[in-house]
Amino acid sequence: MDVSTVTVVSFSPTGATRGVAKRLGSAIARGLGCELDICDFTLPALREARAFAADELVVLGMPTYAGRVPNKALPLLRELFSGAGGPCVPVVTYGGRAFDDALSELAGELRGMGLVPVAAAAVPCAHAFSDDIGAGRPSDEDLVGIMGLGYAVADALFRDLPLGELEVPGSWPAGPYYTPLGTDGEPARFLKATPVTDLDACVDCGTCAKVCPMGTVRDGRPWDSLGICIKCQACVDACPTGARGFDDEAFLSHVEMLRRTVTGAEDPLLLLAPAAGEDADDVARRLEAGRLRAAQERWHYVWDPAGERRWIENELDMAELLASLVGGE
Ligand SMILES: Cc1cc2nc3c(=O)[nH]c(=O)nc-3n(C[C@H](O)[C@H](O)[C@H](O)COP(=O)(O)O)c2cc1C
Numbered sequence: 001m002d003v004s005t006v007t008v009v010s011f012s013p014t015g016a017t018r019g020v021a022k023r024l025g026s027a028i029a030r031g032l033g034c035e036l037d038i039c040d041f042t043l044p045a046l047r048e049a050r051a052f053a054a055d056e057l058v059v060l061g062m063p064t065y066a067g068r069v070p071n072k073a074l075p076l077l078r079e080l081f082s083g084a085g086g087p088c089v090p091v092v093t094y095g096g097r098a099f100d101d102a103l104s105e106l107a108g109e110l111r112g113m114g115l116v117p118v119a120a121a122a123v124p125c126a127h128a129f130s131d132d133i134g135a136g137r138p139s140d141e142d143l144v145g146i147m148g149l150g151y152a153v154a155d156a157l158f159r160d161l162p163l164g165e166l167e168v169p170g171s172w173p174a175g176p177y178y179t180p181l182g183t184d185g186e187p188a189r190f191l192k193a194t195p196v197t198d199l200d201a202c203v204d205c206g207t208c209a210k211v212c213p214m215g216t217v218r219d220g221r222p223w224d225s226l227g228i229c230i231k232c233q234a235c236v237d238a239c240p241t242g243a244r245g246f247d248d249e250a251f252l253s254h255v256e257m258l259r260r261t262v263t264g265a266e267d268p269l270l271l272l273a274p275a276a277g278e279d280a281d282d283v284a285r286r287l288e289a290g291r292l293r294a295a296q297e298r299w300h301y302v303w304d305p306a307g308e309r310r311w312i313e314n315e316l317d318m319a320e321l322l323a324s325l326v327g328g329e
């Protein structure tokens with residue numbers, strides 16, 4: 001299959017999904033030796049409609065919210081994008097609880113817009129509600145696996161393997177949204193909660209208004225919400241003084257429940273479409289070949305001026321490498 005461009009598309013209020021999707025997309029583009037394009041539709045000002053060409057491979061990344069694709073982002077996905085039979089890779093991130101039907105829903109939506117899933121991934125990340133839930137994910141090993149999936153996709157497309165249907169776990173149409181629970185095991189109802197602003201700490205910088213995907217925070221009046229809040233935490237994360245946060249009791253009880261129960265022990269789920277006549281072992285071998293290539297390529301070392309061995313990520317460009325060595329960091 002000829003692919004001229006890999007386009008990484010993401011909705012990613014706190015950035016984890018964007019990072020994962022970019023890793024995957026850049027490995028595919030590197031493997032195929034083709035262009036990489038980035039399209040982020042998180043913020044209202046960045047949203048533009050795209051009709052993907054048949055020779056464009058789309059990596060589409062979304063976070064899991066309540067076990068599904070975020071319900072306020074779903075209409076955007078449908079309105080903005082359409083395909084013409086080209087390949088795609090749906091990717092979801094999740095905060096270590098579960099991705100439930102998020103991946104099957106995203107794959108179903110992409111099929112519905114005329115794209116063909118050739119691979120898919122569900123990747124555990126630190127939970128947007130609190131950094132200490134699922135901390136340290138994705139790990140270096142997770143990232144090598146994700147890039148390995150990218151190389152395996154590139155290899156299959158380069159060799160023009162006759163790919164069959166990709167089976168994605170979960171329901172399609174997707175089942176009900178997950179009901180968040182509190183520490184007492186009862187439903188925690190915080191649909192109407194919005195962040196509060198500590199006016200003594202607020203320096204009126206306007207960052208919270210700039211990063212809100214819903215356009216909910218008023219510039220110059222961060223304490224005054226205009227409408228829907230999806231609890232994405234973008235404004236809380238980005239506030240330079242820590243002035244924003246949630247004080248809703250049901251929300252905090254849910255976060256505490258997650259803290260007590262999420263182990264963060266799951267590996268990313270990496271799926272590749274089988275080629276005609278292949279069984280699960282054959283697919284696993286192709287995936288492992290990609291992982292080995294990624295593991296070999298991700299790191300190399302140099303000797304710095306002080307004679308110390310320095311591990312360098314191959315994705316850093318040479319200017320960055322030289323600057324870090326001269327700076328002696
Ligand atoms: C409103 C909301 C609901 C979430 N629901 C889930 C969930 O059901 N399961 C889970 O494991 N993680 C859940 N998460 C965690 C996110 O999926 C995870 O932190 C994700 O990587 C955030 O992506 P981003 O950094 O690209 O915004 C939720 C996060 C938010 C903000």
Ligand code: SF4
Binds near residue numbers: 197201206207241
């Ligand atoms: S980001 Fe924080 S400091 Fe800046 S305006 Fe918003 S609440 Fe105030």
Ligand code: SF4
Binds near residue numbers: 195213229231
């Ligand atoms: S106000 Fe709500 S929707 Fe807007 S950035 Fe903050 S948490 Fe996200």
